Amino acid sequence: MAGAFAAGRLAAPDAEPVSGAVASYPFRGERQAGIVTPAQDRLHFVALDVTTDDRDRLVALLEAWTEAAERMTRGTSAGPVGAVDGPGNAPPDDTGEALDLPPSGLTVTFGFGPSLFADADGNDRFGIAERRPAALERLPRFSADVLDPARSDGDICIQACADDPQVAVHAIRNLVRIGFGTTAVRWSQLGFGRTSTTSRSQSTPRNLFGFKDGTANIKAEEAAALDQHVWVGADDDPNAAWLAGGSYLVTRRINMTIEVWDRQSLDAQEQFVGRTKGTGAPLSGGEEFSVPDFDIRGSAGPLIPVDAHVRVVHPRAHDNVRMLRRGYNFVDGSNDVGGLDAGLFFIAYVRDPRTHFIPLQRAMSKTDALMEYLRFTGQALFAVPPGVGEGEYVGQALFA
Amino acid sequence: MAGAFAAGRLAAPDAEPVSGAVASYPFRGERQAGIVTPAQDRLHFVALDVTTDDRDRLVALLEAWTEAAERMTRGTSAGPVGAVDGPGNAPPDDTGEALDLPPSGLTVTFGFGPSLFADADGNDRFGIAERRPAALERLPRFSADVLDPARSDGDICIQACADDPQVAVHAIRNLVRIGFGTTAVRWSQLGFGRTSTTSRSQSTPRNLFGFKDGTANIKAEEAAALDQHVWVGADDDPNAAWLAGGSYLVTRRINMTIEVWDRQSLDAQEQFVGRTKGTGAPLSGGEEFSVPDFDIRGSAGPLIPVDAHVRVVHPRAHDNVRMLRRGYNFVDGSNDVGGLDAGLFFIAYVRDPRTHFIPLQRAMSKTDALMEYLRFTGQALFAVPPGVGEGEYVGQALFA
Numbered sequence: 001m002a003g004a005f006a007a008g009r010l011a012a013p014d015a016e017p018v019s020g021a022v023a024s025y026p027f028r029g030e031r032q033a034g035i036v037t038p039a040q041d042r043l044h045f046v047a048l049d050v051t052t053d054d055r056d057r058l059v060a061l062l063e064a065w066t067e068a069a070e071r072m073t074r075g076t077s078a079g080p081v082g083a084v085d086g087p088g089n090a091p092p093d094d095t096g097e098a099l100d101l102p103p104s105g106l107t108v109t110f111g112f113g114p115s116l117f118a119d120a121d122g123n124d125r126f127g128i129a130e131r132r133p134a135a136l137e138r139l140p141r142f143s144a145d146v147l148d149p150a151r152s153d154g155d156i157c158i159q160a161c162a163d164d165p166q167v168a169v170h171a172i173r174n175l176v177r178i179g180f181g182t183t184a185v186r187w188s189q190l191g192f193g194r195t196s197t198t199s200r201s202q203s204t205p206r207n208l209f210g211f212k213d214g215t216a217n218i219k220a221e222e223a224a225a226l227d228q229h230v231w232v233g234a235d236d237d238p239n240a241a242w243l244a245g246g247s248y249l250v251t252r253r254i255n256m257t258i259e260v261w262d263r264q265s266l267d268a269q270e271q272f273v274g275r276t277k278g279t280g281a282p283l284s285g286g287e288e289f290s291v292p293d294f295d296i297r298g299s300a301g302p303l304i305p306v307d308a309h310v311r312v313v314h315p316r317a318h319d320n321v322r323m324l325r326r327g328y329n330f331v332d333g334s335n336d337v338g339g340l341d342a343g344l345f346f347i348a349y350v351r352d353p354r355t356h357f358i359p360l361q362r363a364m365s366k367t368d369a370l371m372e373y374l375r376f377t378g379q380a381l382f383a384v385p386p387g388v389g390e391g392e393y394v395g396q397a398l399f400a
Numbered sequence: 401m402a403g404a405f406a407a408g409r410l411a412a413p414d415a416e417p418v419s420g421a422v423a424s425y426p427f428r429g430e431r432q433a434g435i436v437t438p439a440q441d442r443l444h445f446v447a448l449d450v451t452t453d454d455r456d457r458l459v460a461l462l463e464a465w466t467e468a469a470e471r472m473t474r475g476t477s478a479g480p481v482g483a484v485d486g487p488g489n490a491p492p493d494d495t496g497e498a499l500d501l502p503p504s505g506l507t508v509t510f511g512f513g514p515s516l517f518a519d520a521d522g523n524d525r526f527g528i529a530e531r532r533p534a535a536l537e538r539l540p541r542f543s544a545d546v547l548d549p550a551r552s553d554g555d556i557c558i559q560a561c562a563d564d565p566q567v568a569v570h571a572i573r574n575l576v577r578i579g580f581g582t583t584a585v586r587w588s589q590l591g592f593g594r595t596s597t598t599s600r601s602q603s604t605p606r607n608l609f610g611f612k613d614g615t616a617n618i619k620a621e622e623a624a625a626l627d628q629h630v631w632v633g634a635d636d637d638p639n640a641a642w643l644a645g646g647s648y649l650v651t652r653r654i655n656m657t658i659e660v661w662d663r664q665s666l667d668a669q670e671q672f673v674g675r676t677k678g679t680g681a682p683l684s685g686g687e688e689f690s691v692p693d694f695d696i697r698g699s700a701g702p703l704i705p706v707d708a709h710v711r712v713v714h715p716r717a718h719d720n721v722r723m724l725r726r727g728y729n730f731v732d733g734s735n736d737v738g739g740l741d742a743g744l745f746f747i748a749y750v751r752d753p754r755t756h757f758i759p760l761q762r763a764m765s766k767t768d769a770l771m772e773y774l775r776f777t778g779q780a781l782f783a784v785p786p787g788v789g790e791g792e793y794v795g796q797a798l799f800a
Contacts, residue, residue, distance in 0.1 A: 042565075042592075044731065051738075083610055084678035088667035095662055096610020096677055097593075097729070165442075165565075165592035166605075169731050173608075173740060177662045184738030190592070190731055192442075192565035193497075205566075208573075210483055210496020262495055262577045267488035277496055278484035329497070331444065331569050331590055332732065338451075338584030340573060 023105035023163070027070040029387040032394075034107030035230070035247060035324065035349050036220035038199040040161040043191035043328040043345070044168040045251070046176065047154025047380055048183040050116065055126045059399050061182045065110070065158075065175055066393040075103035078174035095177065098170035106162040108171055110394045111249045111382030114138050116155040131398060133232075133240035135248060135352050136383045142365040142376065151253055151378030154186040159249070159347070161326075165192065187378070189253065191328020191345045198326060204280060204288065207344050208256050208329050209373070211273050212280035215288055216315075218324040229322045229356060230349050242397035245386030250357050252346040253330075253378035259339045261373045272369040274308030282310060307369040313360050321356045323348040343374075353381055423505035423563070427470040429787040432794075434507030435630070435647060435724065435749050436620035438599040440561040443591035443728040444568040445651070445745070446576065447554025447780055448583040450516065455526045459799050461582045465510070465558075465575055466793040475503035478574035495577065498570035506562040508571055510794045511649045511782030514538050516555040531798060533632075533640035535648060535752050536783045542765040542776065551653055551778030554586045559649070559747070561726075565592065587778070589653065591728020591745045598726060604680060604688065607744050608656050608729050609773070611673050612680035615688055616715075618724040629722045629756060630749050642797035645786030648753050652746040652761075653730075653778035659739045661773045672769040674708030682710060707769040713760050721756045723748040743774075753781055 025033045050058060068078040077083055079093025086092050117132035118124055141147060158175055162168040169190075176185055195207045196214030200221050207213040218225050227233075234244040261269070266277060274292065275282055282292035283303045294311055296303045304311050315322050326349065331342040350356035365371065385395045425433045450458060468478040477483055479493025486492050517532035518524055541547060558575055562568040569590075576585055595607045596614030600621050607613040618625050627633075634644040661669070666677060674692065675682055682692035683703045694711055696703045704711050715722055726749065731742040750756035765771065785795045 089665050091663050092666050097606045185734040188734045206497045263491050265489050266492050334585040334588045
């Protein structure tokens with residue numbers, strides 16, 4: 001598969017924006033769109049379970065999803081006869097709520113969870129168990145996690161990002177509709193404010209702690225860093241050549257106890273994070289993009305405290321690994337203690353979760369000062385295959 | 401109070417947009433903003449319960465909310481020392497996540513529920529029982545309702561609408577924060593796509609059935625219709641002079657069984673609604689804004705079926721009453737049958753719910769063909785006081 005791209009069979013390089021609300025990113029390409037694509041404002045993410053053991057039906061669904069996703073990213077209906085111009089005696093093959101809306105920068109990104117390769121009883125339902133990447137194991141529970149199984153894991157994930165939430169919802173809703181009888185929704189998550197940038201052309205947004213988030217994120221322009229930290233290499237896993245050029249997608253649903261956070265002093269908030277709230281500069285000085293100096297000491301100890309978030313998860317402490325983050329803020333109604341059910345839906349793309357995510361999360365769960373204000377309520381890991389060539393369906397190399 | 405406006409004491413007429421993302425609507429005026437204001441794209445709605453019996457504390461909160469809401473609708477922080485420029489040893493008086501974001505057309509609209517006037521035991525906690533409007537009673541349960549008490553009712557509501565969801569969430573989050581110790585969140589709802597227009601300058605959006613919604617809505621430009629159907633008249637209720645110039649706000653959380661709907665033929669969908677899916681024209685012919693002709697018959701009966709939604713709720717069937725709708729689409733994750741927890745968060749402003757809402761809902765619940773695809777999971781009614789004059793706080797006439 002990877003060879004096909006090297007041979008120049010594909011016309012389109014990775015996603016390039018057109019303009020504003022009419023931005024349109026090609027679905028097919030060397031990589032799946034929605035990873036280094038400049039982070040859109042809105043997210044609808046769904047995890048599905050496959051409800052059949054029929055491999056042919058699963059493959060047929062991946063083919064149908066590929067066609068529908070490509071159509072919708074162009075701003076057209078999910079199917080060829082649309083929402084309103086089909087025969088009256090048949091259900092429309094598009095649900096219609098995005099009629100007349102522009103593509104709005106829609107990207108649709110697919111991933112495969114560990115359970116697709118072997119179910120809870122170890123059954124190889126689809127004859128792909130031998131191709132399971134060694135790194136694609138159910139994530140461990142981290143200390144202090146309060147994971148809700150109904151918000152965790154899944155056989156397949158679909159991430160839809162767009163600048164109009166109705167467009168993102170329309171995409172997921174139609175893909176779920178097409179999957180009816182073959183897949184069922186396990187969980188889904190809406191996000192409304194991106195918390196990371198993936199391009200130098202974007203300014204850094206803020207999470208619900210009010211701080212800039214993702215300042216040190218890998219950007220689309222850092223080709224060498226992407227190869228080193230995000231894209232799975234051709235020789236990374238002999239069992240999973242199909243994943244070369246793809247990535248791993250980690251999700252963590254992070255509830256923030258915002259009502260408690262809001263009662264902390266500004267100084268305390270900045271000490272927890274290790275950056276100033278205003279500009280996002282590290283407490284060691286400079287401006288947002290200045291490199292934190294963890295050695296500078298003030299009269300009361302290091303200017304960046306030993307348990308500050310920026311220090312605990314900094315690449316310096318983790319063999320210089322980095323990740324490409326793509327999270328979104330969420331508010332899901334209210335909780336049962338008179339507050340808002342709010343936080344950060346963390347999404348990261350990494351080359352290997354064993355080196356690029358799990359050690360950082362372990363360190364964070366154990367020592368990060370922010371942990372007092374966080375509750376981890378869901379998580380999942382998916383292998384994200386590389387891009388889809390002309391005439392192919394998403395994940396084809398896994399099933400071919 | 402109403403006289404003050406008539407005397408021209410207020411400079412600002414009702415909300416007028418400035419432009420795009422920097423649109424800013426004044427908080428103070430003859431009416432509260434967020435009713436006839438051109439419907440913004442995003443909603444965060446919260447219902448709160450008052451957790452104290454101390455009238456002075458409640459009044460102090462209304463004063464603080466008024467100040468904060470006015471500041472935020474101008475695009476500034478919720479409090480005077482902001483998120484990042486206060487003393488370091490105190491909590492900031494703004495949570496910071498909307499720093500640098502423009503006003504985004506934010507409006508903040510307050511309402512009072514029946515339970516504020518008398519609690520479940522009939523106690524007049526705040527000395528305002530005698531001023532309860534006769535129409536402000538807990539809504540009845542309608543046939544087929546499956547109401548969740550945790551998504552229904554409330555002492556106070558706050559509707560925040562904006563073109564950026566982070567701005568709407570920031571507003572509600574800060575008002576909830578300011579209310580800590582006096583109020584607690586009872587329920588909240590995010591909405592992402594407006595389903596009605598309130599101005600002739602807006603095109604009609606679509607609900608999650610894929611149909612245009614709100615075609616016949618009262619528009620801001622229809623001053624006589626607003627006086628007749630939306631604004632409470634000076635003589636409507638002798639017990640509640642404080643509400644003159646205000647309105648009643650009805651919410652209904654309407655889950656759509658979209659997976660079932662999506663399997664219905666286009667013809668069937670159009671028969672249920674009574675309009676075409678493409679243009680929104682009534683099945684009796686014409687274009688979107690053509691008046692439905694309920695008398696035209698085809699070979700199989702009326703072109704607009706007797707149980708079509710447009711016929712059942714049409715003003716012709718209800719003494720020509722109309723309402724100003726301001727609903728939003730929502731998706732709240734997934735349900736327990738492998739689908740999306742999605743639908744319409746119905747909001748309507750009416751002069752009197754006894755004449756302008758309850759009869760229509762009764763008719764709809766009993767005879768509307770759409771009911772097969774709807775589940776009503778929450779509802780509430782609030783009295784929305786008129787606008788806030790200079791130097792006043794919201795609802796002041798109720799407590800004065």
